[in-house]
Amino acid sequence: MTTPSVTTASALPPDGRFVTTQWLAERLGAPDVVVVDASWHLPTAGRSARAEYVDAHIPGAVFFDIDAVADRSSGLPHMLPSEEAFSEAVGTLGIGDGMTIVVYDSLGLFSAARGWWTFFVFGAANVFVLEGGLPQWRDEGRPLEAGEVMLPPAHFTARLDRSRVAGVEDVAQASAAGSAQLLDARPGERFRGDAPDPRAGVRAGHIPGARNLPSSDVVANGRLRDPDQLRAAVAAAGIDTAQPVITSCGSGVTAAILWMALDSLGTPPAALYDGSWAEWGSSDRLIAIGPA
Known part of the structure; x- marks a missing residue:
């Protein structure tokens, strides 16, 4: 374990949602800093995030399994758990009130965003993502x-901010009435329905009225692109940041990347659709827009 440096966690980053590798390296082992490996891979990747963590991780990092710290009774992947379940799970990991939480993943900036968002909506005051991962x-x-x-x-x-979490009825209302803009983070071919969904039983296509901004378009080298590039990407997707936005994706992971991108521009989304396409695309009662 790295010896705590003389610089403590109380010297928080000046602003934003990210910390640099240098910032973290200077604080490894500080008693009020906890490092969290929130790596996760798509079901089709054939990789085990936990096994990779056991093989090599940042010193002192605990593993936050988004599939385990979840409501597993829902039948949907990594849905948010109850406040009680979240409090128990992260407390067991050694994450407590007042700590500075630094989240990273093995791909650079992928599932770390979902880990960050989860701690954020459960009320963590000081939670950050490691730039570059x-x-x-x-x-x-x-x-x-x-x-x-x-x-x-x-x-x-744990105090869940339910206003930041969109359910299927909220999204159906937004789709039908235009009460909020729907922004989908999936790759274009999956959004259009040109490629099959990686989950069995889930249709191809997208929610009616949704716009597409692939999460890969807002990330470069494990960090968000610069603000001008982000603004251009958001505008090209047809999104008015002055109006409410609900982000979504395949299962609520990369939707959090779009959340962080919009937040970095000073226009955070109204909510994230936790069930995302895994829920919408598996329901026959909900309309899906597919290939023309």
């Missing part, structure tokens, strides 16, 4: 360790 940390030759990390149990007071 594990790839940049590795490229800079910074230390890694293997095995599971067990931190002393802590207490996290």
Whole structure:
């Protein structure tokens, strides 16, 4: 374990949702900083995020499994759990009130955004994403360790901000009445219905009225693109940032990347559709727009 530096976590980043690798390296081992590996891979990737974590992770990092810390009774992937379940799960990981939480993933900026958003909507005051993620940390030759990390149990007071979470009825209302703009983070071919959904039983296509901004268009080298590029991408997708936006994707993961992109421009979304296309596309009662 890295020895705590003289610089403590109380020296929080000046603003924004991100910290640099240097910022984190100077605080590894500080008692009020917890590092969280929130890596996750698409079902078709054939990779185990947990196994990769055990093989190599940032020293002191705990593994946050978005499929396990979830409402597994819903039948949908990684839906938000109850406040009680979240509090118990993250407290067991050693994440407590008042801690500075730094989330990263093994791809740079992918599922870390979902990890960040989950802590954010459950009321974490100081939660950040590591710029560049594990790839940049590795490229800079910074230390890694293997095995599971067990931190002393802590207490996290979970208060879910339900206004930031859109349900299927909220999205159906937005789709029918235009009360909010729907912004889908999936790749264009999946949005258009030209490619099959990776989940069995889920139709191809998109929610009527939704716009498409693939999450890959707002990310470069494990970080968000610069503000001018983000504004251009959002505008090209047909989104008016002065009006409410609900982000969605395949299962609520990359929708959080769009959340962070809009938030970085000072125009955070109204909500994220937690069920996303995994819910909408598997329901015969909901209209899906597919190939022409």
